[in-house]
Amino acid sequence: MIQFYDYVLSGSCYKVRLFLALIGQEYEAVPVDYYPGGEHKTPEFLELNPLGQIPVLKDGDVTLRDAQAILVYLAGKYDTARTWYPADPETQGAIAMWLSFAGGEIMNSSAARLHDMLFYDFDIDKVRATAHAAFRVLDDHLTDREIDGADWIVGNIPTIADIACFPYVALSSDGGILLDDYHAIRRWINRLKKLPGFEVMPGIHAT
Amino acid sequence: MTKTTDNVALNDWQAVGDVDEITSGKRRNTRLLGQDIIVEMDGERARMFEANADGGMGAEHPAQILYGYVWVTLGTPAKPPLDMPEFKEDGRRLVSCGAVTVRASALRIVENFLDMSHFPYVHTGILGEEPVTEVTDYRFEVRQPDDEIWATDCNFFQPQAAASADGGQVSEYMYRVSSPFVSVLYKTCPVVEGAWDLVGIFVQPRDEGVCDVHTFMLVFDDTSTYTDLVHFQHEIFMQDRSILENQRPTGLPLSPKRESAIKADGSSMLYRRWLRQKGLTFGTYQGDEETEAA
Numbered sequence: 239m240i241q242f243y244d245y246v247l248s249g250s251c252y253k254v255r256l257f258l259a260l261i262g263q264e265y266e267a268v269p270v271d272y273y274p275g276g277e278h279k280t281p282e283f284l285e286l287n288p289l290g291q292i293p294v295l296k297d298g299d300v301t302l303r304d305a306q307a308i309l310v311y312l313a314g315k316y317d318t319a320r321t322w323y324p325a326d327p328e329t330q331g332a333i334a335m336w337l338s339f340a341g342g343e344i345m346n347s348s349a350a351r352l353h354d355m356l357f358y359d360f361d362i363d364k365v366r367a368t369a370h371a372a373f374r375v376l377d378d379h380l381t382d383r384e385i386d387g388a389d390w391i392v393g394n395i396p397t398i399a400d401i402a403c404f405p406y407v408a409l410s411s412d413g414g415i416l417l418d419d420y421h422a423i424r425r426w427i428n429r430l431k432k433l434p435g436f437e438v439m440p441g442i443h444a445t
Numbered sequence: 446m447t448k449t450t451d452n453v454a455l456n457d458w459q460a461v462g463d464v465d466e467i468t469s470g471k472r473r474n475t476r477l478l479g480q481d482i483i484v485e486m487d488g489e490r491a492r493m494f495e496a497n498a499d500g501g502m503g504a505e506h507p508a509q510i511l512y513g514y515v516w517v518t519l520g521t522p523a524k525p526p527l528d529m530p531e532f533k534e535d536g537r538r539l540v541s542c543g544a545v546t547v548r549a550s551a552l553r554i555v556e557n558f559l560d561m562s563h564f565p566y567v568h569t570g571i572l573g574e575e576p577v578t579e580v581t582d583y584r585f586e587v588r589q590p591d592d593e594i595w596a597t598d599c600n601f602f603q604p605q606a607a608a609s610a611d612g613g614q615v616s617e618y619m620y621r622v623s624s625p626f627v628s629v630l631y632k633t634c635p636v637v638e639g640a641w642d643l644v645g646i647f648v649q650p651r652d653e654g655v656c657d658v659h660t661f662m663l664v665f666d667d668t669s670t671y672t673d674l675v676h677f678q679h680e681i682f683m684q685d686r687s688i689l690e691n692q693r694p695t696g697l698p699l700s701p702k703r704e705s706a707i708k709a710d711g712s713s714m715l716y717r718r719w720l721r722q723k724g725l726t727f728g729t730y731q732g733d734e735e736t737e738a739a
Contacts, residue, residue, distance in 0.1 A: 440682075
């Protein structure tokens with residue numbers, strides 16, 4: 239059985255929870271006392287992930303950190319139809335580009351949220367501005383995709399690129415980042431929420 | 446803003462942090478009622494100082510440790526913090542869930558805490574579920590001599606009433622508001638017959654529209670892990686947070702003209718009236734009731 243080290247309020251953990259729900263894959267959640275306990279910085283947890291971050295996934299002999307890496311693994315292993323992470327190099331290259339974006343630029347929205355909710359010490363103006371710049375890139379991309387008749391970040395069907403980018407875009411108001419100016423992003427969020435098997439997390443409401 | 450001049454808010458005790466987190470020698474720089482403050486432990490004793498503009502320590506104010514939290518006041522309270530004898534009972538577990546900042550009036554947090562009607566819509570599958578959306582009649586009153594609001598005989602069907610609950614149950618609740626920013630609910634314990642589990646919020650008003658919410662549970666539960674209990678509470682609280690941050694106006698309106706709009710919720714109406722009679726202004730809506738858009 240897949241063991242998934244999880245925190246209910248983590249958008250990164252939600253990437254994995256959401257994907258597991260969408261592909262209907264069962265797993266065992268191992269709750270991590272991220273806040274207020276700081277369990278992810280304990281020696282026991284650092285054995286699992288020396289970076290001291292959640293999520294972590296264990297599946298048999300495989301132990302993986304990083305939500306994006308976990309999505310790649312789960313899609314390759316458990317999505318038998320192979321639609322979420324198609325095998326062709328062109329699509330995989332495009333997906334990898336957006337996975338990196340999800341784990342990089344978009345994480346400024348996570349930083350703003352941690353600052354505003356849980357007292358993390360970030361330069362709030364800077365992280366919000368950087369998140370807005372990233373959202374502008376994503377919104378422009380989604381607008382171009384719509385003009386081409388496509389609803390998703392890569393290709394004509396949802397992929398793990400959509401799942402990786404979704405949580406911290408949809409949770410951005412938690413960190414004082416409003417989506418009012420990003421019309422294509424808001425339409426994309428609504429499409430994603432209508433996927434069969436979609437699951438909410440606190441701060442993200444069903445349509 | 447600077448320190449409020451609202452004497453009702455000033456002359457009251459506020460919880461400002463979990464005592465375990467304000468470990469000996471480690472300061473907590475925080476904010477209370479518009480005033481930057483420093484909270485620290487001096488051996489077994491908690492101390493609180495106003496922070497000067499340069500970050501140095503200014504005037505010292507009373508501080509005490511109670512229920513695992515540091516309680517402080519910037520004024521001269523007429524009564525101590527609420528009495529919770531359940532803290533002395535054997536077999537209970539105190540679970541401190543940490544503080545979370547919310548960009549909302551502290552009064553909005555308390556009012557939402559009292560409201561059962563949002564359970565099926567906001568806490569779907571946990572504290573409520575459609576189509577069972579009706580809040581049945583309950584009793585509410587101000588009890589003297591402690592001047593506390595109590596709402597009793599509150600019953601609601603809940604799919605997962607507590608971390609320890611195995612399936613749905615009709616939960617009975619009692620709500621208690623002991624001071625404008627402090628509320629506790631007493632809830633049917635799924636494990637021990639006839640006992641109440643306690644869930645409480647100590648809201649620390651930082652500014653008129655920003656607060657830190659300290660949440661605790663005091664429960665009979667031998668099976669759930671500490672982390673299970675914290676996550677259960679975090680999930681519920683965060684479902685409320687984004688909604689609370691979007692409520693307008695930010696301050697809580699106390700005008701009697703507003704009461705007809707909230708008649709369905711007796712405890713909310715009583716809470717607002719009780720605040721108005723105290724003369725509390727901090728975190729209330731001060732605009733023009735006539736011109737305000739509904």
